[in-house]
Amino acid sequence: VEGARHDRMVTCEATLLLLLILTLMLMSWGWLAHQARARMQKDLPPGPAPLPLLGNLLQLQSGHLDRVLMELSSRWGPVFTVWLGPRPAVVLSGYAALRDALVLQADAFSGRGSMAVFERFTHGNGIVFSNGPRWRTLRNFALGALKEFGVGTSTIEERILEETACVLDEFQATMGAPFDPRRLLDNAVSNVICTVVFGKRYNYGDPEFLRLLDLFSDNFRIMSSRWGETYNMFPSFMDWIPGPHHRIFKNFQELRLFISEQIQWHRQSRQTGEPRDFIDCFLEQMDKEHQDPESHFQDETLVMTTHNLFFGGTETTSTTLRYGLLIMLKYPEVAAKVQEELDATVGRTRAPSLADRAHLPYTNAVLHEIQRFISVLPLGLPRALIRDVNLRNHFLHKGTFVIPLLVSAHRDPTQFKDPDHFNPTNFLDDQGEFQNNDAFMPFAPGKRMCLGAGLARSEIFLFLTAILQKFSLLPVGSPADIDLTPQCTGLGNVPPAFQLRLVAR
Numbered sequence: 001v002e003g004a005r006h007d008r009m010v011t012c013e014a015t016l017l018l019l020l021i022l023t024l025m026l027m028s029w030g031w032l033a034h035q036a037r038a039r040m041q042k043d044l045p046p047g048p049a050p051l052p053l054l055g056n057l058l059q060l061q062s063g064h065l066d067r068v069l070m071e072l073s074s075r076w077g078p079v080f081t082v083w084l085g086p087r088p089a090v091v092l093s094g095y096a097a098l099r100d101a102l103v104l105q106a107d108a109f110s111g112r113g114s115m116a117v118f119e120r121f122t123h124g125n126g127i128v129f130s131n132g133p134r135w136r137t138l139r140n141f142a143l144g145a146l147k148e149f150g151v152g153t154s155t156i157e158e159r160i161l162e163e164t165a166c167v168l169d170e171f172q173a174t175m176g177a178p179f180d181p182r183r184l185l186d187n188a189v190s191n192v193i194c195t196v197v198f199g200k201r202y203n204y205g206d207p208e209f210l211r212l213l214d215l216f217s218d219n220f221r222i223m224s225s226r227w228g229e230t231y232n233m234f235p236s237f238m239d240w241i242p243g244p245h246h247r248i249f250k251n252f253q254e255l256r257l258f259i260s261e262q263i264q265w266h267r268q269s270r271q272t273g274e275p276r277d278f279i280d281c282f283l284e285q286m287d288k289e290h291q292d293p294e295s296h297f298q299d300e301t302l303v304m305t306t307h308n309l310f311f312g313g314t315e316t317t318s319t320t321l322r323y324g325l326l327i328m329l330k331y332p333e334v335a336a337k338v339q340e341e342l343d344a345t346v347g348r349t350r351a352p353s354l355a356d357r358a359h360l361p362y363t364n365a366v367l368h369e370i371q372r373f374i375s376v377l378p379l380g381l382p383r384a385l386i387r388d389v390n391l392r393n394h395f396l397h398k399g400t401f402v403i404p405l406l407v408s409a410h411r412d413p414t415q416f417k418d419p420d421h422f423n424p425t426n427f428l429d430d431q432g433e434f435q436n437n438d439a440f441m442p443f444a445p446g447k448r449m450c451l452g453a454g455l456a457r458s459e460i461f462l463f464l465t466a467i468l469q470k471f472s473l474l475p476v477g478s479p480a481d482i483d484l485t486p487q488c489t490g491l492g493n494v495p496p497a498f499q500l501r502l503v504a505r
């Protein structure tokens with residue numbers, strides 16, 4: 001009995017000792033983490049004083065986050081800190097700061113900062129919101145696969161031209177009656193990436209597909225509203241508050257279901273060694289790596305990567321086209337000059353092709369100016385530092401959350417002649433030749449640069465020139481009454497809804 005009691009006491013003492021050691025370890029780990037956070041916060045660039053927990057919420061909740069950040073930059077300089085609720089973010093404002101960071105220290109700034117709305121859906125999977133080796137592997141793989149299916153070659157140009165012809169037919173069928181071009185443009189643009197990713201296009205009247213496109217646009221809108229912004233700052237709190245932000249996740253779920261069904265269909269119908277599209281390519285890679293426990297080619301990754309290409313390849317491009325048409329309605333003299341140049345260089349019998357771009361300096365300047373003026377993703381997507389850096393006399397720690405304020409480069413008076421207005425001469429020299437500008441960065445520069453930039457630019461050129469070649473654009477009402485102010489601005493700049501009339505030229 002005595003021996004058993006002694007054993008129990010020894011076990012008890014050992015357990016206590018272990019608990020003590022564990023507690024001490026946890027405490028010192030917590031203390032070290034706290035010290036690291038404190039050091040990081042001490043070194044943060046200056047910025048407006050934050051309130052406890054709320055951060056700079058009161059300054060930032062104006063519904064025009066991009067404008068507020070640019071105003072703060074005129075007070076705090078090109079590199080400053082704002083607190084998004086309890087989280088600090090370093091803002092890069094103006095062309096020079098963006099270049100010094102994203103171009104000159106491209107590798108250090110190549111991490112992705114997390115956004116709560118996307119984190120809850122992606123869990124850091126896919127290309128857009130992953131980091132480290134997973135990101136690098138998926139990005140390289142996607143670039144290779146897109147190329148294999150024609151992106152960057154004449155194959156995709158032909159596909160865009162086919163789709164352009166289809167959408168022009170739909171426009172023709174409106175017979176000059178007023179209509180909202182949103183759904184048709186969404187459908188046409190999406191069909192281009194759908195051919196690459198799913199191996200097929202969807203008819204313009206297809207109700208199932210139109211529903212998906214509406215989900216994209218609903219999500220882009222909510223994420224660009226105060227609801228989306230506030231969710232990103234206080235996700236746990238907002239989970240309990242009723243509001244439209246809950247729809248984001250329901251919409252994502254529905255999109256996920258559609259993508260999963262597509263993947264299932266591909267699994268059943270594919271022939272090994274004969275990939276038809278991106279999904280087949282990914283499935284082949286999964287087969288190749290199925291014995292590797294470290295492989296990045298997993299079911300969930302395929303869903304997220306497909307979603308990235310599908311969403312990324314649709315919403316920003318079609319928003320740009322829609323905004324472009326609205327701008328052409330507001331400035332009919334600019335549209336007329338583009339049409340004049342198209343008539344003189346391409347004529348009216350054949351569709352404009354990418355080879356014409358070099359011979360259409362005014363048109364090229366107008367298309368650049370549309371992208372500059374609207375800054376469709378005004379804050380880009382957040383970055384995160386993958387190592388410590390020095391930037392313009394600020395020491396920034398690894399892990400710092402960074403907002404690249406792309407719109408600030410587009411509105412930089414040291415880079416553009418007339419930054420605050422829509423003015424194609426921002427991209428023309430004195431001889432009327434097209435003049436590029438490094439401060440033009442709608443796709444963000446550096447290692448995280450938009451993966452679909454080339455595709456998007458081809459689509460913007462081919463769709464808009466084809467529409468202007470074939471139709472006169474007429475507003476409903478007077479051009480002077482058209483308000484170009486975005487309807488929502490946050491993640492994206494969404495143009496106000498509008499109708500137009502198209503009359504064959």
Ligand code: HEM
Pocket residue numbers: 112127128129139193308309312313314316317320376377380381382383442443444445446447448449450451452453455456
């Ligand atoms: C006008 C159209 C578009 C604009 C303005 C745009 C803009 C952007 C921007 C600003 C980023 C963030 C880059 C960064 O963090 O540095 C991005 C990332 C991305 N975009 Fe686009 N994009 C457009 C079209 C497309 C298209 C057509 C695709 C589809 C192929 C696409 C796929 C992606 C992907 C996959 C990323 C993530 C890249 C990464 O994290 O490595 N985008 N885009």
